[in-house]
Amino acid sequence: TVSAEEQQFNDLIAADSRIEPRDWMPDGYRKTLIRQISQHAHSEIIGMQPEGNWITRAPSLKRKAILLAKVQDEAGHGLYLYSAAQTLGVSRDLMTDQLIAGKARYSSIFNYPSPTWADMGSIGWLVDGAAICNQVPLCRASYGPYGRAMVRICKEESFHQRQGFEILLELMNGTPAQREMAQDSVNRWYWPALQMFGPPDDDSPNSAQSMAWNIKRFSNDDLRQRFVGMLVPQAEVLGVTLPDPDLRWNEEKGAYDMGEIDWTEFHEVLAGRGPANARRLQRRRDAHNEGQWVREAAAAYAAKQAVKAVA
Ligand code: ACO
DSSP states (O other): OOOHHHHHHHHHHHTTOOBOTTSOOOHHHHHHHHHHHHHHHHHHHHTHHHHHTTGGGOSSHHHHHHHHHHHHHHHHHHHHHHHHHHTTTOOHHHHHHHHHTTOSOOOGGGGSOOOSTHHHHHIIIIIIHHHHHHHTGGGGOSBHHHHHHHHHHHHHHHHHHHHHHHHHHHHHTSOHHHHHHHHHHHHHHHHHHHHTTOSOGGGOTTHHHHHHTTSOOSOHHHHHHHHHHHHHHHHHHHTOOOSOTTOEEETTTTEEEOOOOOHHHHHHIIIIISTTHHHHHHHHHHHHHHTHHHHHHHHHHHHHHHHHHHO
């Protein structure tokens, strides 16, 4: 038998309505959301690092201002998402502790290095492009605070994607060395960007339940396919080659065939053995420790204000 509150939850999901923080929800629904939203928040925060790496070396004042704004946006995305997760009853401190202890997941993509300026282009075009593709459907996620956070995030991501495309376009219209740098960067980011969508559908343990709960709206493979379909014409405009010799239009399918993704590499990165995992986590730990005095000062100030308010 289903309790009245569970029936109400089921009815809201069946009607494609929203679940809000005060509504009753099954434990599994709450847990899945905490898992996905906290992982997503951590990704935004760790994701500041590959681009933060280039702020002091941006090739012009204009590029520096744009990059700075973009990295700040990512910090903001992390904050909206931590706030959304907090509405489910998990504390920000706990999520932070899990991240710096190396116990939390964040997107595989941020464990790759960004050795050249062209990587700022590829991250915008491919990484933020994949993020938009994955996140636009999340604007309709059944959990209200998550869906609403995603609306704003997606607007900002589309600016990020355009600025990345434009960096690559300028390099591709530049010298042979600049074109080579752009192509080399696309070669390095293309496959990891496809892995952002997660494991193949037949190896994705969370998908079926998340789709039944209207959290996910499309499967990992469907979104990946859609992303590749978006990239091909954009790559033509840029004049870059997507590094997949098996990529070709399949008339019958009405979609692109593509080469095999290296899932061994994906699982290695998830296990903490990617090219930059250790460095990313250490940087986050250091930043957290260096921020200790700020947290203490803020807490002391808040305590003082509270005494004043009572007096
Ligand atoms: N990087 C790291 N871990 C991943 C990735 C990835 N690219 N893809 C899947 N995983 C993990 C899942 O978190 C899950 O692990 P868990 O059970 O320990 O939590 C496991 O692999 C199996 O995957 P799925 O069953 O397919 O998991 P799920 O249904 O959660 O789908 C997905 C994964 C598509 C990433 C989903 O969680 C999602 O849409 N998240 C929101 C978007 C997001 O986090 N984006 C971050 C990068 S974009 C950016 O920040 C700019």
